Amino acid sequence: MDAVIDLLHTAVTSPWFYLALFAVAVIDGFFPVVPSESMVITGGVYAASGEPEVGLVVALAALGAFIGDHVAYGIGRLSGGRVERGLRAGTRRHGAFVWARRTMAERGGLILVVARYVPGGRTAVTMTMGVVGYRLRSFSLFAGSRRCRGRCTGRCWAMWAGWRSRTTR
Numbered sequence: 001m002d003a004v005i006d007l008l009h010t011a012v013t014s015p016w017f018y019l020a021l022f023a024v025a026v027i028d029g030f031f032p033v034v035p036s037e038s039m040v041i042t043g044g045v046y047a048a049s050g051e052p053e054v055g056l057v058v059a060l061a062a063l064g065a066f067i068g069d070h071v072a073y074g075i076g077r078l079s080g081g082r083v084e085r086g087l088r089a090g091t092r093r094h095g096a097f098v099w100a101r102r103t104m105a106e107r108g109g110l111i112l113v114v115a116r117y118v119p120g121g122r123t124a125v126t127m128t129m130g131v132v133g134y135r136l137r138s139f140s141l142f143a144g145s146r147r148c149r150g151r152c153t154g155r156c157w158a159m160w161a162g163w164r165s166r167t168t169r
Helices: 002-012 016-030 036-047 054-085 092-115 121-131 136-167
Strands: none
Touching: 002 036, 016 036, 016 054, 016 121, 036 054, 054 121, 054 136, 092 121, 092 136, 121 136
């Protein structure tokens, strides 16, 4: 077990950890099986002891997630025209598309913020917002505010866990 802990310590305290954290956070935005939250929490636990830098962990994770959200939005935006052209008026699918567009226009920000807490919801909602043509400016505002809240909460939890593990030895 000590070998695993030593390996983890070496990986997390390496300067390459920052790049890996950023890359995983970006990829997690459009491919949700990548465990970016686990990396952020692990980085935060280790940051409680001073290495890696907690500010860099939070900033890179938040920036990576923000960019990843925009990649998912862009994928949806690029495929939106094709999706809409493939729908025949009067069908259930067309009705669902119209409903999604209307609902996103009315409550898109709230849906985006809440979707973060639903497994797979973040990616589905960000892509849907792109497909239905939700305004990029509004999307960026809500995606950014969601990132700050989520990463700050994660940072606090991780730092507490790191502090707690040091004090209970």
